[in-house]
Amino acid sequence: MSDTSPILIWLRRDLRLSDHPAFHTACATGQPVIPVYILDDQYAGLAAAPKYRLGLGIGHFAQVLEEQGSRLILRSGDTALEVLQSLIRETGASAVYWSRQYEPDAVARDSAVKSALKEQGIDARSFGGHLMFEPWTVETKLGGYYKVYTPFWRSVKNRDVEVPLAPPSKLHAPDQWPASDDLADWHMDAAMNRGADVLRPFVRLGEQAAQARLDAFLDNIVAGYNTTRDLPGVDGTSNLSENLALGEISPHQCWHAGWRALEEGKSGAEIFLKELVWREFAYHLMHHTPRILSISWREGWEGFDWNTDEQSAEVIAWKQGRTGIPFVDAAMREMYVTGRMHNRGRMIVASYLTKHLLCHWRIGQKWFEECLIDWDAASNAMGWQWSAGSGPDATPYFRVFNPVTQLDKFDKNRDYAGRWIAEGRSDPHSDALRYFDAIPRSWDIAASDIYPKPVVDAADGRNRALQAYKTRGF
Structure with missing residues (x-):
């Protein structure tokens, strides 16, 4: 390899500089480094919210690189290979490094x-960084893959996790930069329409914001995380899923920080570590059983008589947040x-769609993919199948969350419902009113509307679901 070839x-x-093995290895050579983002068919086809958030992340990271005396080169094309080959011809690059993806x-x-x-x-080299444990390195004693979370957790909890790498001290620039697309021409926010302006104030963008989120969580919240994570009306979670999804922070950084908190006596940190491993478990399953992304994972469930x-x-009522069930609608x-959506809310809305309404989990999976800025293919698929009962380590088919009693248990003072539901209130919360600015005008919904009666009553829906399972022989 030439010492001067880029x-x-x-x-x-992987939109970060710290704990980035590919960046670290490239910069250690002393050769010029050209960061590139390629809008190929896979990224061009992203749904509205994740594509919008990706656009924000790319723009922010480009600014970070500029501050380091570097640049982010943007290119689009039908295939990433064609774009890379073109850049190699233009720049004389002798190497291409990247962080692994697992879809x-x-x-x-x-x-x-x-x-x-x-x-x-x-x-051409690929590096880790998006996961702590490569999916093919975690095996049962018999050499197979794990199908249940708890044994998976026990298998990895005491493994050594690589110590996070420091950011590069210097990014060597090439003598001449190749041309770059203009990010605005990619129209990453096009499908969001007016919702983009509503959502933007809630985005925490970039590596520095992600680190600040982690620090604040460990300083103020993690000690009681085993309780607060279930309370949607309080600020009781890390909110790091948004940043983990785009690699603005690494799981290694979160893991080591979580262990330090646990060693300091903050008992809730163990639950945080388990949540990080739950994410790893989703990728483990996607690697070994990619069918989890598109068909029911458990045998027998693909023939279940879902409403499709x-x-x-x-x-429609579920999508609009007009089911008449406050916990579902608030989420x-x-x-x-x-x-984003609180984790307890995700469980409730998924259970209500798949069990009370007997609708196919794929409907919910695709809708979350459309609407979540923290969308992650593996976590989204496993979460929906877990809730529906069709997935690995799933909630039992006969466990049907009661969304009314769940609200009584986890939102006793109705802080969460009050923040997000405006109908019937004389002085609704500003966030509840923002909902009407975010949704499509074609829904024709206003804060002055009467709050609807339940589409399916909690008790009736549970009985209907249990009868359906009995009919199918579950």
Whole structure:
């Protein structure tokens, strides 16, 4: 390798400088480094909210690189390989480094890129960083993969996790930068329409904001996390899913910080560590059983008589946050305003859709993909299948969350419901009113409307679900 030939850093869901193995390795060579983001068919096809959030993340990281005397080169094309080959010809680059992704389509793309570039004599390397434990390195005693979370947790909890890397001390620039697309021309926010302006104040953008989130969580919240994580009306979680999704912080950084908090006597930190491993478990399952992304994971469930009509009255009411069940509706409205949803809310809205309304989990999976800025393919799929009863380590089919008693238990003073539901209130919360600014005008919903009666009563829905399971022989 020539000492002066550039190394291309092909960025994806790794928009940070610290604890970035590909950046670290490239910068250690002393060669020029050219960071590149490619809008190929996989990223161009992202749904509205994740694509919007990705655009914000790319723009912010470009500014960070500028401050370091570097640049982010933006290119679009049908395939990443074609774009990379073009950049290699333009710059004389002798190497391309990137952080691994694990979705089946991404694995196929990256494998083809690596093979083709190596045939051309290019040093093509992939690095870890998005996960703490590569999915193929965690095995049962019999050599298989884990299908249940608790044994998976026991298997990895005492493993050594790589110590986070410091950010590069210097990013060496090439003698001449290649041309770059203008991010505005990518129109990453197009599908959000007016919702983008509503959501933007709730975004915490970039590596510095992610680190501040982690620090504040560990200083003020984590000690009681085992309780506060279930209370949607209080600030009791880390909110780091948004930043983890785009790699603005690494799981390694979160893991080591969590262990330090646990050693300081903050008992809730163990639950935080378990949540990080739950994320790893989702990727473990996606790697070994990619069907989890598109079909029911458990045998027998694919033939279940779900309602698959996305235009049915029940589904429309659920999407609009107008089911007449306050916990469900508050959670859905939180998602439209902030781009995120409290974890307890996710369980409730998923259970209500799949069990009370007997609608296919794929409807919910696709809708979350459309609306969440912290969307993650593996976590989204496993979460929905867990709630529906069709997935690995799933909540039992006969466990049907009662969304009314759940609100009584976890939002006793109705702080959460009051923050997000405006109808019937003389002085609604400003966030509840923001919902009407975020949603499509075609929904024709106003704060002055009467709050609806339940689409399906909590008790009736549970009985209907249990009868359906009995009929199917579960």
